[in-house]
Amino acid sequence: MRNEAPALMPIFRSQRQARLLARLFHGPDSEPSLTELATQLGVSTGALHADVERLVDAGLIHDRRVGRTRLLRANTDSHAAKALAQLLLVTFGPEHVVREEFATIHATVAVYIYGSWARRYHGELGPEPGDIDVMVVGAPDRDEVYEAADRAGERLGIPVNAVVRSASSWSQADDALVVTAKADAVLIIGEETAT
CATH class of the missing domain: 1.10.10.10 (Winged helix-like DNA-binding domain superfamily/Winged helix DNA-binding domain)
Incomplete structure (x- = not known):
């Protein structure tokens, strides 16, 4: 191949x-x-x-x-x-930096990168991503999530935008953002079967 x-x-x-x-x-x-x-x-x-x-x-x-x-x-x-x-x-670092910055957040089931960076990661051609979209699945402290996003953005030199969704929201198809994220999500923390 x-x-x-x-x-x-x-x-x-x-x-x-x-x-x-x-x-x-x-x-x-x-x-x-x-x-x-x-x-x-x-x-x-x-x-x-x-x-x-x-x-x-x-x-x-x-x-x-x-x-x-x-x-x-x-x-x-x-x-x-x-x-x-x-x-x-700046290209492949988000996978590592997001993993490091979000790893210690309690009550997190999974962390995904989605959006333009994830689409490029999966092979879709297009302009370089202008930001990194992160979805945290679980019930974490939102302040911890946003602090982790700020640290990751500082290290990467581009904005990191984090959103939180519950495990039940992630498993259902009634949240438009979850449906969009699932289309190209790259699992960073957790297991696919966990969500």
């Missing part, structure tokens, strides 16, 4: 490659294994292997072996590292 360039930033070879780079450059001090990355990205290690080889050969990431485990990390000494990290932050 042919990998298409990601609509979020079509300069990358594939969505998988961009997500791999985003994961490594988002946490440049971390050193996950190839197997861990494949699991986090929802792809096979075989599929990820070719991308890893290209990126190691290009000097954008480092690898090392500990026994049979292959560990990977961003090459922050690369001349392209700072610019690449910034580009990855």
Whole structure:
């Protein structure tokens, strides 16, 4: 199967490659294994292997072996590292930043990104997103939600707009915003079956 360039930033070879780079450059001090990355990205290690080889050969990431485990990390000494990290932050970073900022909010069943960013993530072509739309499902403290959105927006450099819907609203089809969000939602926190 042919990998298409990601609509979020079509300069990358594939969505998988961009997500791999985003994961490594988002946490440049971390050193996950190839197997861990494949699991986090929802792809096979075989599929990820070719991308890893290209990126190691290009000097954008480092690898090392500990026994049979292959560990990977961003090459922050690369001349392209700072610019690449910034580009990855504004394109694929919302997935990571929203997860981090919303992770500690109590009474949350799930967190989704929807709207233009989610449509680009799913491959729909169009202009770059001007904001990030987040739907928090559950009964969280709304002040915590809005504070998390503000922090995420500050880190990403674009507005993050958060809305809250109850689990029952999410599971029913009578809320127009929920219906719209479900059409392109990217699950960030929680499980699909939980909602």
